Amino acid sequence: MIAFRPQLLAIMLWLISSLLFSPLLWAANSASSTETAPSVYHAAILIYHHVSEQSPPSTSVSPDRFRTHLDLLDEQGYTVWPLQKVMQTISQRQPMPDKVVALTFDDGYEDVYQNAWPLLKRRKLPFTVFVSGAYINQHPLYLTWEQLKEMQDTGLMTVGNHTASHPHMIRRQEDESRADWLKRMQREINLNESLIKKFLGASTPFFAFPYGESNPDLERLVRQMGYMGFGQQTGTASLYTGLSLIPRIAANGLYSNPSTLITKLNSLPLPVKNVQPASGVLEADQTRPELTFDLYPGEYDPNQLRCYGGDGHEIETQHQALKAGGYRVKVITDRDLSPGRTRYNCTAPSQQQARYFWFSKQWMLPNPNGQWYQEH
Numbered sequence: 001m002i003a004f005r006p007q008l009l010a011i012m013l014w015l016i017s018s019l020l021f022s023p024l025l026w027a028a029n030s031a032s033s034t035e036t037a038p039s040v041y042h043a044a045i046l047i048y049h050h051v052s053e054q055s056p057p058s059t060s061v062s063p064d065r066f067r068t069h070l071d072l073l074d075e076q077g078y079t080v081w082p083l084q085k086v087m088q089t090i091s092q093r094q095p096m097p098d099k100v101v102a103l104t105f106d107d108g109y110e111d112v113y114q115n116a117w118p119l120l121k122r123r124k125l126p127f128t129v130f131v132s133g134a135y136i137n138q139h140p141l142y143l144t145w146e147q148l149k150e151m152q153d154t155g156l157m158t159v160g161n162h163t164a165s166h167p168h169m170i171r172r173q174e175d176e177s178r179a180d181w182l183k184r185m186q187r188e189i190n191l192n193e194s195l196i197k198k199f200l201g202a203s204t205p206f207f208a209f210p211y212g213e214s215n216p217d218l219e220r221l222v223r224q225m226g227y228m229g230f231g232q233q234t235g236t237a238s239l240y241t242g243l244s245l246i247p248r249i250a251a252n253g254l255y256s257n258p259s260t261l262i263t264k265l266n267s268l269p270l271p272v273k274n275v276q277p278a279s280g281v282l283e284a285d286q287t288r289p290e291l292t293f294d295l296y297p298g299e300y301d302p303n304q305l306r307c308y309g310g311d312g313h314e315i316e317t318q319h320q321a322l323k324a325g326g327y328r329v330k331v332i333t334d335r336d337l338s339p340g341r342t343r344y345n346c347t348a349p350s351q352q353q354a355r356y357f358w359f360s361k362q363w364m365l366p367n368p369n370g371q372w373y374q375e376h
Contacts, residue, residue, distance in 0.1 A: 041089075041090055041093065041094075041095075041096060041238055041239055042090070042096075042236045042237060042238035042268065042269050043081070043086045043089075043090065043096065043100040043101060043102060043236060043237050043238075044078075044100070044101045044102075044236050044237075044249055044264070044265045044267075045083070045086070045101070045102045045104060045230070045236075045237055045246065045247070045248040045249065046069075046101060046102070046103050046104065046248065046249050046250075046251045046265075047104050047105075047106060047232060047248040047249065047250055047251065047252075048061060048066070048103070048104070048105045048106070048112075048116070048251055048252050049105065049106050049107055049109065049252055050109050050111055050112075050252070051063055051066050051105075051109075051111050051112055051115040051116040052109075052111035052114075052115060054111075055109070055111065055141075057253055058252075058253040058254070059252055059253060060252055060253065061251060061252045061253075061256045063115040063116075063119075065256050065258075066115070066116055066119065067119055068258055069251060069256070069258065069261065070119060070120075070123060070125070072258050072261070072262060073101060073265075076099065076262060076265070077099050078099045078100070078101045078265070079097065079099060079100055079101070080101055080102065080103060080125045080126060080127075081100050081101070081102055081126065082102070082126040082128075082158065083102040083104060083126075083127075083128040083158065083160075083204070083206060084158065084204055084206075086100060086102045086237065087206070087228055087237070087243070087246075090237060090238065090239065091228075091243060093239065099265075101265065102126075102127075102128070103120070103125065103126070103127040103128070104127065104128045104129070104130060104160075104208070104230070104248060105127065105128070105129045105130070106130045106162060106208055106210075107130070107131070107132060107135075107142070107162065107166065108129055108130070108131035108132060108135065108136060108142050108143045108148070108162070109141055109142060109143065110140070110141055110142055110143050110144075110147070111141075112129065112143065113143055113147045113151070117151060120156060121154065121156065124156065125156065126156050126157070126158075127156065127157055127158075128157070128158050128159070128160050128204070128206065129143075129148070129151075129157060129158075129159055129160070130159075130160040130161065130162035130206070130207075130208035130230075131143070131148070131159055131160070131161075131162055131192070131196070132162045132163055132164060132165060132166040132192065132210070133164050133191070133192045133195030133196060133199075134164045134165045134166075134191075134192075134195075135165075135166070136148070136195070136199075145199035145200065148199070148200060149199070149200055152200055152202070158204050158206075159196055159200055159202075159203055159204065160203070160204050160206035160207065160208055160230075161189055161192050161193055161196065161203065161206065161207045161208070161227065162192065162207070162208050162210060163185075163188040163189060163192055163210055164188050164189075164191040164192040164195065165188060166210045167185075167188060167210060168210065168211060168213055168372065169185055169188075169209060169210060169213055169214065169218055170213045170214065170215055170218065170281050170364060171372055178217070182217060182218075182221055185218060185221060186221060186225065189207065189222070189225060189227075190225075205226055205227050205228060206227060206228055206230065207222050207225075207227035207228070207229050207230065208229075208230040208231075209222075209229060209230065209231055209232075209245070211232070211341065211375075212231045212232025212233060212341070212362060213281075213341070213364055214229065214231060214245055214280075215279040215280070215281045216278050216279055219244035219245055220244075222244065223243075223244050228243045228244075228246060229243070229244045229245050229246065230245075230246045230248055231245040231246065231247060231248065231362065232248060232250065232362070233245070233247050233248075233343060233360040233361065233362045234247060234248075234249055234250070234264060234343070234345060234358060234360040235247030235249070235267070235269060235270075235358050235359060235360050236249075236267055236268065236269050236358070237269075238269035240269050240270070240271045240272055240273070240296075241269060247360060249261070249264045249265065263356070264358070266355050266356075267347075267355065267356050267357065267358040268300075268350060268353075268355055268356070268357045268358070269357065269358070269359070270295065270298075270300065270346060270347075270348065270357040270358055270359035271295055271296040271298050271300075271326075271357075272293045272294070272295060272359050273293070273294050273295075273296065274292075274293060274294040275291075275292075275293040275361070276291070276292045276293070277289070277291075280361060280362045280363045280364055281364050282337075282363055282364060282365045282366070283366075283370075284365070284366045284367065284368055284369070284370045286365070287336035287337050287365065288333050288334070288335070288336060288337070289333070289337070289363060290330065290331065290332055290333075291307075291330070291331040291344055291361055292328065292329065292330050292331070293328075293329050293359070294322065294326060294327070294328050294329070295319075295326045295327045295328075295329060296325070296326045297325045297326045298326075298357070299350055299351050299352050299353075300348040300349070300350060300351065300357040301348055301349050301350075301351050302319050302327050302348065304348055304349050305317055305319060305329065305346065305347070305348040306346070306347055306348070307331045307344050307345065307346040307347075308344070308345050308346075308347075309333065309335065309337075309342065309343075309344065310337075310342035310343050310344075310345075311342075313335065315331055315332065315333045315334075315344060316331070316332045316333070316334065317329065317330070317331050317332075317346070318330045318331075318332070329346070331344055331346065337363060337365050338365070339365050339366060339367045339368070339373045340364075340365065340373045341362060341363070341364055342362075342363050342365070343360050343361060343362050343363065344360070344361045344363070345358070345359075345360050346358070346359045346360070346361075347359075
Protein backbone atom coordinates (compact mmCIF):
# COMPACT_ATOMS: atom_id res chain seq x y z
CA MET A 1 0.00 0.00 0.00
CA ILE A 2 1.42 3.39 -1.00
CA ALA A 3 1.65 5.81 1.90
CA PHE A 4 0.09 9.16 1.10
CA ARG A 5 0.02 12.31 3.17
CA PRO A 6 -3.41 13.20 4.58
CA GLN A 7 -3.75 16.30 2.41
CA LEU A 8 -3.59 14.09 -0.67
CA LEU A 9 -6.52 11.90 0.33
CA ALA A 10 -9.08 14.07 -1.45
CA ILE A 11 -7.08 13.87 -4.67
CA MET A 12 -6.89 10.09 -4.48
CA LEU A 13 -10.61 9.73 -3.81
CA TRP A 14 -11.29 11.82 -6.88
CA LEU A 15 -8.86 9.75 -8.94
CA ILE A 16 -10.49 6.47 -7.95
CA SER A 17 -13.89 7.75 -9.00
CA SER A 18 -12.52 9.04 -12.32
CA LEU A 19 -10.72 5.94 -13.57
CA LEU A 20 -13.70 4.91 -15.69
CA PHE A 21 -13.59 8.13 -17.68
CA SER A 22 -11.11 10.03 -19.78
CA PRO A 23 -10.39 13.33 -18.04
CA LEU A 24 -10.62 15.16 -21.35
CA LEU A 25 -14.04 13.67 -22.04
CA TRP A 26 -15.04 14.36 -18.45
CA ALA A 27 -14.16 18.02 -18.90
CA ALA A 28 -15.99 18.24 -22.20
CA ASN A 29 -19.09 16.37 -21.10
CA SER A 30 -19.42 18.38 -17.91
CA ALA A 31 -19.91 21.56 -19.92
CA SER A 32 -22.91 22.57 -21.96
CA SER A 33 -22.46 23.71 -25.56
CA THR A 34 -22.90 27.31 -24.47
CA GLU A 35 -20.59 27.24 -21.45
CA THR A 36 -17.70 29.66 -21.60
CA ALA A 37 -14.18 28.90 -20.48
CA PRO A 38 -13.96 29.03 -16.67
CA SER A 39 -10.79 31.08 -16.58
CA VAL A 40 -10.88 31.12 -12.80
CA TYR A 41 -10.05 27.40 -12.79
CA HIS A 42 -6.50 27.49 -14.08
CA ALA A 43 -2.93 27.69 -12.83
CA ALA A 44 0.54 27.93 -14.34
CA ILE A 45 2.91 25.04 -13.61
CA LEU A 46 6.57 25.85 -14.23
CA ILE A 47 9.03 23.12 -15.18
CA TYR A 48 12.76 23.26 -14.48
CA HIS A 49 15.55 20.71 -14.86
CA HIS A 50 19.02 21.99 -13.93
CA VAL A 51 19.66 25.10 -11.83
CA SER A 52 23.30 25.57 -12.72
CA GLU A 53 25.75 27.31 -15.04
CA GLN A 54 27.76 24.11 -15.60
CA SER A 55 24.96 21.95 -17.04
CA PRO A 56 23.59 21.79 -20.63
CA PRO A 57 22.19 25.24 -21.51
CA SER A 58 19.05 23.87 -23.16
CA THR A 59 17.82 22.32 -19.92
CA SER A 60 19.32 24.79 -17.46
CA VAL A 61 18.66 28.05 -15.72
CA SER A 62 21.41 29.82 -13.82
CA PRO A 63 21.00 30.35 -10.06
CA ASP A 64 20.82 34.11 -10.65
CA ARG A 65 18.14 33.73 -13.31
CA PHE A 66 16.20 31.36 -11.05
CA ARG A 67 16.32 33.99 -8.30
CA THR A 68 15.04 36.51 -10.86
CA HIS A 69 12.11 34.21 -11.64
CA LEU A 70 11.18 33.98 -7.97
CA ASP A 71 11.43 37.77 -7.65
CA LEU A 72 9.26 38.13 -10.75
CA LEU A 73 6.53 35.91 -9.29
CA ASP A 74 6.52 38.03 -6.17
CA GLU A 75 6.52 41.34 -8.04
CA GLN A 76 3.71 40.25 -10.35
CA GLY A 77 1.50 39.12 -7.48
CA TYR A 78 1.70 35.37 -8.05
CA THR A 79 1.00 32.92 -5.25
CA VAL A 80 3.02 29.69 -5.23
CA TRP A 81 0.86 26.71 -4.29
CA PRO A 82 1.88 23.09 -3.70
CA LEU A 83 1.16 21.06 -6.81
CA GLN A 84 -1.25 18.84 -4.89
CA LYS A 85 -3.33 21.86 -3.85
CA VAL A 86 -3.43 23.12 -7.45
CA MET A 87 -4.61 19.79 -8.86
CA GLN A 88 -7.08 19.12 -6.08
CA THR A 89 -8.66 22.54 -6.60
CA ILE A 90 -8.90 22.13 -10.37
CA SER A 91 -10.16 18.53 -10.32
CA GLN A 92 -12.84 19.36 -7.76
CA ARG A 93 -13.91 22.44 -9.77
CA GLN A 94 -13.30 24.71 -6.81
CA PRO A 95 -12.75 28.46 -7.27
CA MET A 96 -9.15 29.58 -7.15
CA PRO A 97 -7.59 33.02 -7.32
CA ASP A 98 -5.95 34.35 -10.43
CA LYS A 99 -2.15 34.16 -10.67
CA VAL A 100 -1.56 30.80 -9.00
CA VAL A 101 1.66 28.99 -9.93
CA ALA A 102 3.29 25.68 -8.98
CA LEU A 103 7.01 24.89 -9.25
CA THR A 104 8.27 21.54 -10.56
CA PHE A 105 11.71 20.07 -11.29
CA ASP A 106 12.20 17.02 -13.52
CA ASP A 107 14.77 14.24 -13.15
CA GLY A 108 16.17 15.05 -9.70
CA TYR A 109 19.49 16.76 -10.33
CA GLU A 110 21.83 17.53 -7.46
CA ASP A 111 22.09 21.20 -8.41
CA VAL A 112 18.44 21.61 -7.40
CA TYR A 113 19.54 20.88 -3.83
CA GLN A 114 22.66 23.02 -4.05
CA ASN A 115 21.28 26.06 -5.89
CA ALA A 116 17.48 26.11 -5.86
CA TRP A 117 16.72 24.64 -2.45
CA PRO A 118 18.36 27.43 -0.38
CA LEU A 119 16.29 30.05 -2.22
CA LEU A 120 13.07 28.08 -1.94
CA LYS A 121 13.63 27.28 1.74
CA ARG A 122 14.37 30.90 2.59
CA ARG A 123 11.14 32.01 0.93
CA LYS A 124 9.18 28.98 2.20
CA LEU A 125 7.99 28.11 -1.30
CA PRO A 126 6.55 24.63 -2.01
CA PHE A 127 7.72 22.59 -5.00
CA THR A 128 7.66 19.10 -6.52
CA VAL A 129 10.59 17.06 -7.82
CA PHE A 130 9.81 14.31 -10.35
CA VAL A 131 12.56 11.73 -9.81
CA SER A 132 13.88 8.81 -11.81
CA GLY A 133 14.92 6.59 -8.92
CA ALA A 134 17.52 4.44 -10.72
CA TYR A 135 19.84 7.47 -10.81
CA ILE A 136 19.34 8.62 -7.23
CA ASN A 137 22.43 7.79 -5.11
CA GLN A 138 23.94 6.22 -8.25
CA HIS A 139 25.17 9.18 -10.29
CA PRO A 140 27.08 12.27 -9.12
CA LEU A 141 24.83 14.65 -11.06
CA TYR A 142 21.73 13.43 -9.23
CA LEU A 143 20.30 13.95 -5.78
CA THR A 144 20.66 11.45 -2.98
CA TRP A 145 17.75 9.95 -1.09
CA GLU A 146 19.10 11.70 2.00
CA GLN A 147 18.89 15.10 0.30
CA LEU A 148 15.38 14.35 -0.90
CA LYS A 149 14.35 13.26 2.59
CA GLU A 150 15.79 16.43 4.10
CA MET A 151 13.76 18.61 1.73
CA GLN A 152 10.64 16.48 2.14
CA ASP A 153 10.79 16.64 5.93
CA THR A 154 10.42 20.42 5.84
CA GLY A 155 6.97 20.00 4.28
CA LEU A 156 7.97 22.18 1.31
CA MET A 157 8.94 19.45 -1.16
CA THR A 158 6.93 16.55 -2.53
CA VAL A 159 8.17 13.85 -4.91
CA GLY A 160 6.49 12.66 -8.10
CA ASN A 161 7.10 9.65 -10.34
CA HIS A 162 9.23 10.04 -13.49
CA THR A 163 9.87 6.32 -14.25
CA ALA A 164 12.87 4.47 -12.86
CA SER A 165 15.27 4.81 -15.81
CA HIS A 166 13.84 7.78 -17.76
CA PRO A 167 13.13 5.97 -21.07
CA HIS A 168 11.53 7.33 -24.20
CA MET A 169 8.21 5.76 -23.29
CA ILE A 170 6.67 5.98 -26.78
CA ARG A 171 9.38 3.76 -28.30
CA ARG A 172 8.82 0.02 -28.59
CA GLN A 173 11.74 -2.36 -28.66
CA GLU A 174 12.33 -4.45 -31.78
CA ASP A 175 9.63 -7.12 -32.18
CA GLU A 176 7.97 -5.95 -28.93
CA SER A 177 4.19 -6.34 -28.91
CA ARG A 178 1.90 -3.56 -27.75
CA ALA A 179 0.98 -5.59 -24.64
CA ASP A 180 4.64 -6.28 -23.76
CA TRP A 181 5.56 -2.64 -24.31
CA LEU A 182 2.83 -1.46 -21.94
CA LYS A 183 3.87 -4.04 -19.34
CA ARG A 184 7.45 -2.78 -19.57
CA MET A 185 6.28 0.79 -19.04
CA GLN A 186 4.15 -0.29 -16.09
CA ARG A 187 7.20 -1.98 -14.54
CA GLU A 188 9.17 1.27 -14.98
CA ILE A 189 6.55 3.20 -13.05
CA ASN A 190 6.04 0.55 -10.37
CA LEU A 191 9.77 0.14 -9.77
CA ASN A 192 10.18 3.87 -9.32
CA GLU A 193 7.20 3.98 -6.96
CA SER A 194 8.73 1.20 -4.86
CA LEU A 195 12.02 3.11 -4.60
CA ILE A 196 10.21 6.27 -3.54
CA LYS A 197 8.26 4.30 -0.92
CA LYS A 198 11.38 2.58 0.37
CA PHE A 199 13.50 5.68 0.84
CA LEU A 200 10.97 8.45 1.41
CA GLY A 201 7.92 6.62 2.75
CA ALA A 202 5.46 8.83 0.88
CA SER A 203 4.73 9.86 -2.68
CA THR A 204 2.10 11.73 -4.66
CA PRO A 205 -0.36 10.61 -7.36
CA PHE A 206 1.59 12.63 -9.93
CA PHE A 207 3.53 11.30 -12.93
CA ALA A 208 5.67 13.32 -15.37
CA PHE A 209 6.33 11.79 -18.79
CA PRO A 210 10.08 11.74 -19.54
CA TYR A 211 10.85 14.24 -22.32
CA GLY A 212 7.12 15.06 -22.29
CA GLU A 213 6.64 12.17 -24.74
CA SER A 214 3.30 10.35 -24.54
CA ASN A 215 0.45 8.87 -26.51
CA PRO A 216 -3.14 7.86 -25.66
CA ASP A 217 -2.11 4.31 -24.64
CA LEU A 218 0.43 5.63 -22.15
CA GLU A 219 -1.91 8.29 -20.84
CA ARG A 220 -4.56 5.63 -20.28
CA LEU A 221 -2.03 3.40 -18.49
CA VAL A 222 -0.91 6.20 -16.19
CA ARG A 223 -4.50 7.10 -15.40
CA GLN A 224 -5.42 3.47 -14.67
CA MET A 225 -2.44 3.25 -12.30
CA GLY A 226 -3.91 6.14 -10.29
CA TYR A 227 -1.78 9.05 -11.46
CA MET A 228 -2.39 12.44 -12.96
CA GLY A 229 -0.02 12.83 -15.92
CA PHE A 230 2.12 15.88 -16.69
CA GLY A 231 3.67 16.77 -20.04
CA GLN A 232 6.01 19.46 -21.31
CA GLN A 233 3.73 21.22 -23.79
CA THR A 234 3.08 24.89 -23.07
CA GLY A 235 -0.10 26.04 -21.41
CA THR A 236 -1.84 26.46 -18.08
CA ALA A 237 -3.53 23.59 -16.24
CA SER A 238 -7.31 23.67 -16.32
CA LEU A 239 -10.45 21.58 -16.73
CA TYR A 240 -9.99 21.88 -20.49
CA THR A 241 -6.52 20.36 -20.58
CA GLY A 242 -7.68 17.13 -18.95
CA LEU A 243 -5.74 15.34 -16.22
CA SER A 244 -3.78 12.82 -18.31
CA LEU A 245 -1.33 15.19 -20.03
CA ILE A 246 -1.36 18.40 -18.02
CA PRO A 247 0.65 21.21 -19.65
CA ARG A 248 3.58 22.89 -17.97
CA ILE A 249 5.54 26.00 -18.89
CA ALA A 250 9.24 25.51 -19.54
CA ALA A 251 11.37 28.02 -17.65
CA ASN A 252 14.86 26.86 -18.63
CA GLY A 253 17.20 27.38 -21.57
CA LEU A 254 15.77 29.66 -24.25
CA TYR A 255 12.52 29.85 -22.29
CA SER A 256 14.03 31.41 -19.17
CA ASN A 257 13.82 35.00 -20.43
CA PRO A 258 11.67 36.82 -17.83
CA SER A 259 9.86 39.00 -20.40
CA THR A 260 8.62 36.04 -22.46
CA LEU A 261 8.05 33.90 -19.39
CA ILE A 262 5.64 36.40 -17.87
CA THR A 263 3.53 36.33 -21.07
CA LYS A 264 3.12 32.56 -20.71
CA LEU A 265 2.48 32.82 -16.98
CA ASN A 266 -0.33 35.28 -17.72
CA SER A 267 -1.84 33.09 -20.44
CA LEU A 268 -5.32 31.59 -20.18
CA PRO A 269 -6.34 28.08 -21.27
CA LEU A 270 -7.88 28.01 -24.73
CA PRO A 271 -11.09 25.97 -24.19
CA VAL A 272 -10.35 23.14 -26.61
CA LYS A 273 -12.10 19.80 -27.11
CA ASN A 274 -12.13 17.04 -29.73
CA VAL A 275 -8.43 17.45 -30.55
CA GLN A 276 -7.40 15.37 -33.59
CA PRO A 277 -5.15 13.54 -33.97
CA ALA A 278 -5.29 12.48 -30.34
CA SER A 279 -1.69 11.28 -30.48
CA GLY A 280 1.27 13.47 -31.32
CA VAL A 281 3.40 10.47 -32.34
CA LEU A 282 3.89 10.61 -36.11
CA GLU A 283 5.04 8.16 -38.77
CA ALA A 284 8.23 9.02 -40.64
CA ASP A 285 6.29 10.25 -43.70
CA GLN A 286 3.86 12.41 -41.69
CA THR A 287 5.99 15.52 -41.97
CA ARG A 288 3.07 17.94 -42.36
CA PRO A 289 0.50 16.91 -39.76
CA GLU A 290 -2.88 18.61 -39.86
CA LEU A 291 -4.39 19.57 -36.51
CA THR A 292 -8.09 20.09 -35.84
CA PHE A 293 -9.94 20.95 -32.64
CA ASP A 294 -13.19 22.49 -31.46
CA LEU A 295 -13.51 25.47 -29.17
CA TYR A 296 -16.15 26.16 -26.60
CA PRO A 297 -17.51 29.73 -26.72
CA GLY A 298 -15.35 32.07 -24.69
CA GLU A 299 -13.91 35.54 -24.36
CA TYR A 300 -11.11 34.86 -26.86
CA ASP A 301 -11.16 36.64 -30.23
CA PRO A 302 -11.58 33.89 -32.89
CA ASN A 303 -10.64 36.25 -35.71
CA GLN A 304 -7.23 36.74 -34.16
CA LEU A 305 -6.54 33.07 -33.46
CA ARG A 306 -3.05 32.32 -34.74
CA CYS A 307 -1.01 29.11 -34.72
CA TYR A 308 2.77 28.87 -35.00
CA GLY A 309 5.31 26.13 -35.64
CA GLY A 310 8.10 25.30 -33.24
CA ASP A 311 10.46 27.66 -35.08
CA GLY A 312 8.00 30.53 -34.75
CA HIS A 313 6.64 30.63 -38.31
CA GLU A 314 2.90 31.23 -38.67
CA ILE A 315 0.78 28.31 -39.86
CA GLU A 316 -2.44 28.65 -41.85
CA THR A 317 -5.35 28.55 -39.41
CA GLN A 318 -8.98 28.26 -40.47
CA HIS A 319 -12.04 28.45 -38.26
CA GLN A 320 -15.76 28.15 -38.75
CA ALA A 321 -18.63 28.72 -36.36
CA LEU A 322 -20.50 25.69 -35.03
CA LYS A 323 -24.30 25.67 -34.77
CA ALA A 324 -24.12 24.65 -31.12
CA GLY A 325 -21.77 27.54 -30.40
CA GLY A 326 -18.02 27.82 -30.50
CA TYR A 327 -15.77 27.06 -33.46
CA ARG A 328 -14.05 24.29 -35.37
CA VAL A 329 -10.40 25.05 -36.06
CA LYS A 330 -8.14 23.51 -38.70
CA VAL A 331 -4.37 24.09 -38.69
CA ILE A 332 -2.60 23.33 -41.98
CA THR A 333 1.16 23.67 -42.43
CA ASP A 334 3.07 24.11 -45.67
CA ARG A 335 6.43 23.21 -44.14
CA ASP A 336 7.89 19.82 -43.32
CA LEU A 337 8.62 19.18 -39.68
CA SER A 338 12.17 18.22 -38.78
CA PRO A 339 12.69 14.91 -36.96
CA GLY A 340 12.44 15.28 -33.20
CA ARG A 341 10.01 16.98 -30.86
CA THR A 342 8.23 20.12 -31.94
CA ARG A 343 4.92 21.89 -31.31
CA TYR A 344 2.10 23.84 -32.81
CA ASN A 345 1.32 26.75 -30.47
CA CYS A 346 -2.08 28.39 -30.93
CA THR A 347 -2.95 31.69 -29.27
CA ALA A 348 -5.83 34.16 -29.33
CA PRO A 349 -6.06 37.49 -27.48
CA SER A 350 -8.66 37.95 -24.79
CA GLN A 351 -11.46 40.36 -25.62
CA GLN A 352 -11.62 41.54 -22.01
CA GLN A 353 -8.05 41.41 -20.66
CA ALA A 354 -4.56 42.15 -21.91
CA ARG A 355 -3.78 38.43 -21.97
CA TYR A 356 -3.65 35.56 -24.45
CA PHE A 357 -5.42 32.23 -24.56
CA TRP A 358 -2.97 29.42 -25.31
CA PHE A 359 -3.03 25.82 -26.54
CA SER A 360 -0.01 23.70 -27.50
CA LYS A 361 0.15 20.39 -29.36
CA GLN A 362 3.40 18.42 -29.22
CA TRP A 363 4.59 16.30 -32.16
CA MET A 364 7.19 13.53 -32.14
CA LEU A 365 8.57 12.71 -35.62
CA PRO A 366 11.11 9.92 -36.28
CA ASN A 367 13.90 10.16 -38.83
CA PRO A 368 13.07 9.52 -42.52
CA ASN A 369 14.32 5.92 -42.17
CA GLY A 370 11.84 5.33 -39.34
CA GLN A 371 14.48 5.29 -36.61
CA TRP A 372 13.98 7.50 -33.60
CA TYR A 373 15.95 10.70 -33.19
CA GLN A 374 18.85 10.93 -30.76
CA GLU A 375 18.97 13.37 -27.84
CA HIS A 376 21.53 16.17 -28.03
